Amino acid sequence: MKGGDILIECLKAQGVSAVFGMPGTQNIQIYDSLLRRGAGTIAHYLVRHEYAATQMADGFARATGDVGVAITVPGPGASNASTGILEAFTDCAPVLLITGQSDTSLYSKAPSKMFHGLDQMRFFESLTKYCAIAHTVADIPVVVENAFKAMRNGRPGPTVLEFPMDVVTGAGEVRIPPRVERAEGELPDDTALRDAVDTIRNAKMPLIFAGSAVFHSNARNELRLLAEKLNAPVIVTRCAKGALSEEHPLALQICYGFLGREALQRADCLIGIGPRFTSIDTRNWSLKLPQPFIQIDEDEKEIGREYPCEVGVVGDLKLTLQALIEDVAAGENEWDAMLTQLRAQSDAQPPLPVLHDLQDVLPKETIYAIDVHALGYGVFAEFPISDPRTLLYPNIGVALGHAFPAAIGAKVAYPDRPVICFSGDGGFLMGAVEMATAMMYGINVVAIVVNDGALSAIKGSQLKGCDGRTIDTDLQNPDFVQFAESFGAYARRVENLKDFKQTLRDALAAEKPALIEVMMQERQDEILHSIGWLQSEPLRKPLV
Numbered sequence: 001m002k003g004g005d006i007l008i009e010c011l012k013a014q015g016v017s018a019v020f021g022m023p024g025t026q027n028i029q030i031y032d033s034l035l036r037r038g039a040g041t042i043a044h045y046l047v048r049h050e051y052a053a054t055q056m057a058d059g060f061a062r063a064t065g066d067v068g069v070a071i072t073v074p075g076p077g078a079s080n081a082s083t084g085i086l087e088a089f090t091d092c093a094p095v096l097l098i099t100g101q102s103d104t105s106l107y108s109k110a111p112s113k114m115f116h117g118l119d120q121m122r123f124f125e126s127l128t129k130y131c132a133i134a135h136t137v138a139d140i141p142v143v144v145e146n147a148f149k150a151m152r153n154g155r156p157g158p159t160v161l162e163f164p165m166d167v168v169t170g171a172g173e174v175r176i177p178p179r180v181e182r183a184e185g186e187l188p189d190d191t192a193l194r195d196a197v198d199t200i201r202n203a204k205m206p207l208i209f210a211g212s213a214v215f216h217s218n219a220r221n222e223l224r225l226l227a228e229k230l231n232a233p234v235i236v237t238r239c240a241k242g243a244l245s246e247e248h249p250l251a252l253q254i255c256y257g258f259l260g261r262e263a264l265q266r267a268d269c270l271i272g273i274g275p276r277f278t279s280i281d282t283r284n285w286s287l288k289l290p291q292p293f294i295q296i297d298e299d300e301k302e303i304g305r306e307y308p309c310e311v312g313v314v315g316d317l318k319l320t321l322q323a324l325i326e327d328v329a330a331g332e333n334e335w336d337a338m339l340t341q342l343r344a345q346s347d348a349q350p351p352l353p354v355l356h357d358l359q360d361v362l363p364k365e366t367i368y369a370i371d372v373h374a375l376g377y378g379v380f381a382e383f384p385i386s387d388p389r390t391l392l393y394p395n396i397g398v399a400l401g402h403a404f405p406a407a408i409g410a411k412v413a414y415p416d417r418p419v420i421c422f423s424g425d426g427g428f429l430m431g432a433v434e435m436a437t438a439m440m441y442g443i444n445v446v447a448i449v450v451n452d453g454a455l456s457a458i459k460g461s462q463l464k465g466c467d468g469r470t471i472d473t474d475l476q477n478p479d480f481v482q483f484a485e486s487f488g489a490y491a492r493r494v495e496n497l498k499d500f501k502q503t504l505r506d507a508l509a510a511e512k513p514a515l516i517e518v519m520m521q522e523r524q525d526e527i528l529h530s531i532g533w534l535q536s537e538p539l540r541k542p543l544v
Contacts (some may be wrong), residue, residue, distance in 0.1 A: 002298045003137045004033030006169040007098075007501045008338055009176050018412050020045045021071030022055040026116060027100030030071065039401040045412060045441055048433045049261050050077045052405035054084020054158075055431065060408030062392045063367055065215075067151050068409060069494035072097045073163065075116030082127065083399050086435065088158040089127045090278075090396035091239050092212060094151035095158040097124075104135060116279030120162050125428045130155035132162070137172035139299040148180040154298060156216055185217065185298060185316020188323065191315045196271075197327045199311055205333055206232040207290060209255060212239035213274025213298060214220055215388050222321035224248065230331040232271070235260040237281045238380060240274075246384035249339070255281055257381030258538045262342050264290060270417060272296060274317055277306035278396050283515045296320055328468065349540045352378045352530055353497055354450060358420065359383075361504050366390065366412045366418040372401035373424030374456040374527045381532070402431025407445045408438055419507060421447040425477050426455045435487045438513040445514075446507045449480050452520040452527050460528040484515035492513045 001009070007030060019363075023031040034044060047053045052070045057068030072081050078099045088095040097238065102114060111117040124131045130150035131144040140163070147159040198259035200206055200297055208230075214223050220243055227234050227250045234244045235255040244251045252259040264270075267290040274297055279285065285306060292310035295303050303312035313320060355375050358368070368385075370376040370394040376393075385391050392410060394402040407421035421428075428449045438445055459473035490510035494500050500518065507514035520527060530540060 001171065001173070002033065002168070002170070003140055003163070003170045004029045004133075005037050006140045006172070007040070007144065007168070008033045008037040008191055010141050012038065014067070014174050014179055015142070016042055016067065018043050018060060018371055019051045019069045019408065020047055020060075021074070022047055022050060022284065024077060026056065026073050026102060026165055027071060030098065030100060030163060030166065031166065033168070043412075045408075046438060047405075048078035050437050051083055051401070052431055052434045052437070054081040054095055054097055054130055054508070055399075055402055055432075056087070056409035056412070058084050058088050058093050058402075059369060059392055059406030060090070060413045061095050062406070063389050064413045065389060067096055067148065069096045069098065071098045072346050073116055074101045074120055075118040076082065077116070078118060078120055079141070079162075081126070085124065085158045086395040087158065087394050087402060091377050092155045092157055092216065094156040096147055096151065096157065097160045099160070099162050101133070101162050101164045102166065104164045105166070107164075107176065120160065124160040128160050130393050131160040133162040134167050135517045136404050137167055137170045138174060141168070141174050143264070144182060145177040147347075152182050153382035155190070155213060163538050168468070182288050185319055186314075188313050188315030190318045192311065193320070193323055193327070195311045196296070196313050196324065199292050199294055199519065200230065200269060200271065200290065200328050200366050205267050205335065206230050206265050206269045206271060206331065207267035208232050208234045208235055209236075209270055209272045209275050210240050210243045211237045211273065211275030212243065212388070214243045216462060217274070217298065217317040219318040220244070222318055222325065225325050226321050226328070229325055230328060231333055231335055232331060232390065233263050236265060237275050237278065238393070240381060240388065241391055242385040242388035243406035245386040247386055252339075254380035255385065256283060256287070257532075258346050259342055259381070261538060264288070268292065269282045272540060273321070274278045274298070276302065278489060284304070290338060299542035312342065345539065350542045351381070352382060353381060353520070353523070353526070354448065355379065355422070357501050357504070358422070363416055364418065366420060367392065367401040367407075369407035369410060369419065371421070371423030371427035372398055372400045372457075373450060374452070374460075375426055375450055377457070377531055377533075378424060378426070400427045402427075402430060404431035404445070404447055406433050408434060408443050411443045411445050419445050421445055421507070423447065423449055423479070425449055425451045425453065425475055426458065428480075432483065435484060435489060435513065435515075439489060443514070444506070444512055447484075447515045448504075449515060449517050450520055451477060451480060451517050453526050454529050456522060456524065457531055457534075460534045463507055463528075464534055479538045480515060480517040487513070489513040489515055491517070492518060493517045495519050513514055
């Protein structure tokens with residue numbers, strides 16, 4: 001078989017069903033193999049900018065829990081796509097970027113002198129779990145299998161594979177590796193587990209701090225059972241939102257929200273189950289953890305890495321939690337009464353405009369891709385979800401413009417479920433050109449664009465931190481409705497927020513890509529007031 005055909009057969013064996021990308025000189029033979037060998041099995045979606053290729057793959061990966069795949073040319077194509085690789089790396093999403101490259105005979109030349117020149121291995125090494133070049137036809141199944149092993153084991157993360165043109169057009173006989181499955185995890189050390197049980201037994205107000213490793217390791221049910229047995233509330237990292245269904249009475253949503261902060265102050269024992277303690281979750285590691293702190297993780301390098309712990313337990317999360325559930329005593333504590341009081345204070349906040357209307361209209365299985373914008377921040381503490389794969393957000397890298405291409409990727413994965421992009425005017429324009437992709441393939445995402453005429457969060461930060469001075473945070477926007485209609489999409493403008501719910505229903509009923517522009521230029525003060533990290537008080541209050 002030709003090298004390109006081998007590559008496609010390897011992807012098929014790994015269950016790849018969709019690829020996002022753009023053909024170019026150094027990958028056209030890969031695309032020819034995709035056309036001939038992938039037809040009917042692997043669908044391709046043409047992007048209009050490589051930035052969106054990996055963001056679409058990222059949305060596909062987060063929604064499904066499986067690998068999302070992008071293809072670009074090397075050099076500028078790959079560097080354009082690198083933002084999506086960064087986002088996948090920081091948020092632990094399994095995204096594979098495939099690029100072509102010049103012939104292997106030219107590898108001795110300086111990359112800066114090469115067409116589409118870039119030393120991609122050096123460029124991507126710090127952003128990936130695995131990156132490799134297939135120097136020969138025989139290398140193709142090896143590097144593909146290694147990439148999928150990296151993405152499907154431990155904490156997920158992105159990989160990058162480079163295929164020289166002469167390797168893709170070369171021929172050879174190789175074995176196509178079978179599908180890579182997640183390897184069985186290791187049992188925790190008995191002594192460490194016993195220490196954890198003894199520590200929990202002495203606690204009167206235990207609190208669980210869960211990270212996304214909980215659902216990567218398929219341990220959501222065990223998390224719920226442990227929380228219920230201990231009667232311990234659960235706070236989560238940004239990446240783990242929904243790890244415990246937020247309809248559950250013990251789910252407090254984000255760790256730095258009002259409920260999370262109040263619980264941290266009252267707890268006398270913290271059980272960390274797979275959190276990475278990132279800068280955003282811990283407010284640059286200023287967060288004080290209750291003591292004693294028990295840290296449970298599959299990666300021994302994470303134990304005590306950011307915070308010292310009294311007890312560290314390394315092992316498969318599912319197996320470790322099963323053992324804990326069996327050994328710990330049922331909890332009797334004061335959390336129920338305390339949480340009732342705290343929830344009453346939280347629920348007294350005024351509803352956020354637009355955001356709090358969404359779940360009144362949309363079914364439970366809706367997937368939301370939320371961009372980085374003032375109203376979008378509210379999802380972490382005030383927008384309950386029941387499944388972590390229904391909320392797509394660039395949590396740690398925080399790439400503006402992520403939501404629209406990510407929503408397209410999620411809709412490709414789940415064409416029969418509603419998928420909503422909720423973004424601000426600044427972020428939407430970064431990915432808006434992919435309206436062409438949505439229309440071309442009938443990917444019926446509904447984009448909600450809050451048009452307040454500003455980069456509001458940055459403007460608020462300037463006002464607060466620069467003695468009221470601002471610079472270049474007010475925006476010159478297009479007519480978003482005309483913009484969407486020019487592609488053939490369904491588009492409507494909402495001037496009165498009372499009309500939003502019906503407009504959303506109409507957009508869903510249109511059964512085509514849709515955009516709703518929500519005009520909020522006159523409500524900038526209200527929007528700024530909704531941004532929690534700009535306020536001195538933990539709860540939002542009505543504007544006077």
